[in-house]
Amino acid sequence: MVTAGSGAVVVVGGYGAVGHATAEMLAEWFPGRVLVAGRDPARAARAADAIGRGTTWRQVDVTSAADRARLSADAALVVMAVERANVAVAQEAVRRGVHYVDVTASPQLLRPLTDLDQLAVRTGSTVALSVGVAPGLTNLLADECLRELPAADTVELTLMLGTGDPHGRDSVRWIVEQAATASVGTAGAGVGGGTDVGRPRRTRVDLPGVGRRAVFPFPFSDQHVLTARHGVRATTRMCLDSRVLTWTLFAGRSSGLFRLARRLRLDDVLVSALVWARVGADRFVVRASASRSSGPAVTRAVAGRGTSQVTGAVAAVVARQVLTGGTGTPARVSAGVRHIDQVTGLADLVAELSRHGVMLE
Template sequence: MKDKILIAGGYGNVGQVICSYLAEKFPGKIIAAGRNYEKADNFSKTTGGAVLPMKLDVAENHENSSLLDEVLLVVMCLDQKDTRFIEACIRRGIHYIDITASYKLLSDIEAMAGLAEQNGSTAVLSVGIAPGITNILVKHCKQRLGILEEAYINLLLGLGDEHGKAAIEWTVDNINTTFDVVENGNLQKVRSFEDGKESFFSEKLGKRMAYRFDFTDQHVLPRTLNIKTVSTRLCFDSVIFTRFFAILKKLGVLNLLKLKNFRRLFVKVFENFRLGSDIFAVAVDAIGEKEGKRAEYHCSIIGHKEGIITGKVAGLVAEKIYNGAYASGVFHIEQLFEPEEILKELEENIEIRCS
């Protein structure tokens, strides 16, 4: 019987949150899968068997694998080098959720929309905070304004939070990138951690200078919500560290990250040193029209422990897909869900302010 939910990377930081959330709803139907069976088994024991362990390597060929015979839904928490596992899931009609921040991978999955429709599979992308909650907040802004022309997304991350190694490596690898953004309906090339812009996060955090960063939401939202200008910027809870980082980028010091040994050392520092708090915040500054007049709308959220919130968002989406009947195809979170559906369930974990 196809009634299991498989979380690939289920014993990792975010994976454990997803497994625990879903095990409360569907005990005995949740599988924590990964290459290290011992870790999966040890985690399973902490749940009293509510979460089942499985040895699974997503890099292997699973086109005819019996491991997926009872699986109805897969939640992916691992970085993948290709889409073979995803395609194997979709061809079998298995629903699929991915928390990846890689725009290349998201684009490759988007290309499978026709395959998903043919096989009755629902794939949900942009599930987490950025992308994820950022997409939902922008949709909320559009609904309040009526016509949304410009969306400026700002993300604040706490340097004292426990970030997984994959997330740290992704951040480090994107510090020196050049990427395209949509401005006034046209593509413009910009550089990561440059072009600072000030945004108000909250009474406590105040205004912060944030810098461009290659988050996927700014590539997706112009298409899914029909917005002419979208940008996403990043800062840290430490104002001093954010400024220091921007100066290093301007001086070209961060180009040293292209050297393997320097990159490895940099990642290690972020892994082992807590340089701030575990806070995170998202602020969206929206500009458009309301009732025929130019209008602005601001919406922000503040929370703690980014990984836990990412896990809860993914768990919530998984619960809805498992219980509901959604259209087949490939969708981003804002295309399937209303802001109230997601934000209301997170009220205990985040503070929301809109004006």
């Protein structure tokens, strides 16, 4: 296995909005070791040149077994900033004792990635999941609420995305793909799916600095992790800073418009329109609330600017913590599959993200 002090720090998708932010921050801490990897050599080369600090690049197709093996052969850590062959990339990395960080928000990837735990323990690899804004900051906020109210049986998570933020194409595509899902069930079944215990509904919440907003259930993976680990009924809801776009998005979901667009192969057209439709601001808000069936709720919130930038920065902080122990708590991350709360604490992370205007509300 390549040691923490040597070997490449690979960012797959390092030229996308999230991946570029991750690679740029990692290059500050690990100059000469960061490698931008992806299918497009021209974009990878431009990103590496823009980042500087000895950053290199490599053309890699992660759907190729040979490319995956080559990618992990001289790596100390792999950050997966795209959603493509994630499980196969993780399996190859873990088999070689290489650390792995994934920013995926898809619940369907949780089970196969979590199943790598025993192998990771044997090879000394850490697999870090629930990394980003949602999941990520949402998990940490929920944990803070549950520490203050340990008897809570319900956790409500809310994410408001800024529509003026230059979201990466992959991020927008993920939202469109999830919106094409026929229905969104509760996370009561836990990690990996199962029979829904109920279907969460639209509700209204007070968001700091924004006011009262309508929010809609959305299938982020954080709710499944919280249910499985804490035994609570967790639901994640989302809105956009633009009320008009929020209602358009979820009316399109409930009416089947996004499913129709997929059947007609108009996904790319829809994604392109949303990528360029920057009609709001770049501010995001993340809120968590824990409560019992009776009694007051405990609420925590974080706000910042630039969801993609902050997601990338979270991934970079987690990667550094996994590799070196960083400056936060815990000092070292043990081998196996770990979620963000087992890698860093909320206060430490928010301090690291202050350059992006992230603060507790």
